[in-house]
């Protein structure tokens with residue numbers, strides 16, 4: 001139980017975030033967004049903007065320098081006249097102050113040849129196609145047995161379509177960058193991101209530099225959830241602008257511009273078919289997904305992949321179809337794939353439980369499996385049933401009346417729902433160094449990112465444990481591309497991947513320590529690439545069970561989550577204090593998904609109409625009442641030296657289904673389109 005090491009710095013305001021770095025002589029950038037949904041920039045009239053005192057430069061497709069690499073359409077800033085979606089950055093102004101930059105951006109006159117954009121995702125869109133693979137490398141389609149026939153022949157069947165809306169990551173700290181070109185031609189970026197090494201490599205390529213000439217500094221990051229997993233246009237814009245004016249340039253994406261430029265969760269249309277025998281044993285599972293990407297870059301979400309691993313069934317089918325619309329490119333948002341996919345699968349499982357007259361917990365237990373169904377691989381560990389049992393016990397599931405609408409307290413209908421949760425236990429190659437200092441302390445370095453997760457603290461604990469030293473004597477340094485190369489804080493793979501490198505570096509250092517440390521210190525390093533390549537084949541996933549109790553106002557349709565409990569099996573939990581926050585944070589985001597969050601597309605003109613937290617609702621403290629997370633002891637020798645699986649994303653997976661299933665249990669109304677707003681219950 002260790003408090004966050006940088007907690008004091010954060011709450012006292014001394015932790016420094018990207019935009020706050022004190023660079024000398026900084027200028028400020030403001031971006032201009034396309035006001036048409038599709039078309040061409042005809043002209044950019046900068047005259048009025050340039051007349052404003054304090055304006056230093058205007059950048060657009062008419063004068064921007066050519067970038068060395070434009071393979072990532074999202075980062076190919078101002079490289080063409082084409083407008084691919086409304087809200088795309090088409091120009092920028094650099095000025096002495098932020099206020100001047102914003103005013104000048106307003107004065108810029110951009111003329112367009114516009115066309116009507118196609119922004120509406122439909123299951124019958126003529127442009128739908130099968131992607132080569134879905135994020136990152138999964139096959140788009142899988143099929144085993146005779147799913148259609150087996151489904152038709154099943155005694156109990158569910159056939160339903162579920163939809164989830166576009167949703168946006170809304171980190172507290174915006175996407176922000178200070179770019180500074182140094183006299184020796186190197187580039188320093190103070191940047192808010194989920195991986196300094198990734199930003200370094202990507203931006204070096206865009207500007208045609210050797211990666212060693214790009215230095216990314218990001219020790220503190222105020223949230224990301226996937227939206228900062230790759231550099232966004234803000235980084236390119238700041239670097240381009242800084243070069244143009246020969247001064248450091250600061251640029252933070254205002255929240256209103258974030259909705260078009262920093263990624264979002266694709267909307268989905270999902271058809272689920274479950275066929276079972278009378279005892280609820282699944283015979284057929286069919287999960288067909290329709291989702292969107294952009295014309296700029298393909299992002300095909302892996303929405304149906306959890307269905308490939310969760311329940312046994314001899315006959316199976318999953319498929320993904322995408323259509324490239326005139327919209328911003330969807331991207332990663334906390335558990336991309338698992339989150340919307342498990343909403344649909346776990347709601348369908350609830351419908352099957354009702355149809356078969358079987359308790360929803362029991363139905364899931366009955367369809368558990370000790371081999372990953374589609375690959376046939378053994379699980380390194382799988383404790384879904386333990387989570388379901390432990391959660392039932394703690395939550396008081398046994399007292400739940402099976403029929404919906406049975407419990408009423410005054411104006412409130414009250415119900416309980418459950419859903420399973422799963423997320424892969426990924427691990428990527430990493431490097432780290434560990435150093436014994438002459439004063440008896442230790443310094444451990446890795447370019448890892450702490451996006452508010454507690455990663456720094458977990459890594460310090462891992463280092464101290466391996467070194468057999470006091471935590472107070474270990475200096476954990478992260479968030480800098482000058483440190484050994486690290487994988488991104490994504491895919492819930494941070495602690496497992498970074499931690500392994502930290503363990504190996506610390507072990508190597510211990511091997512070198514014998515006697516006094518010389519004045520220059522002693523350093524050891526590690527690279528875990530080989531170790532990962534040598535791993536035996538297992539299906540590695542974390543599992544969990546989500547329980548929710550809701551009350552639904554009979555008159556207004558308002559849903560309140562009264563109680564929520566998640567029980568997880570995620571290997572060894574390194575630091576219970578921050579792990580619990582991670583789980584609860586994910587579950588809270590799941591409540592938002594269930595009841596509030598949706599980004600509304602302007603169907604006529606393009607771009608999202610929801611552009612701030614007044615319109616895009618996320619849960620606040622008053623919405624989150626009795627919420628708790630627990631975990632079962634799980635020892636898994638097939639993971640990494642810590643025995644840890646990831647915990648960053650599993651908390652959100654299944655949470656929305658648990659809430660929706662509780663709403664059905666309370667009211668008898670099955671809402672299949674998120675979010676479950678009052679209008680959908682009346």
Ligand code: MOS
Nearest residue numbers: 226333334490491
């Ligand atoms: Mo997470 S969406 O893999 O940062």
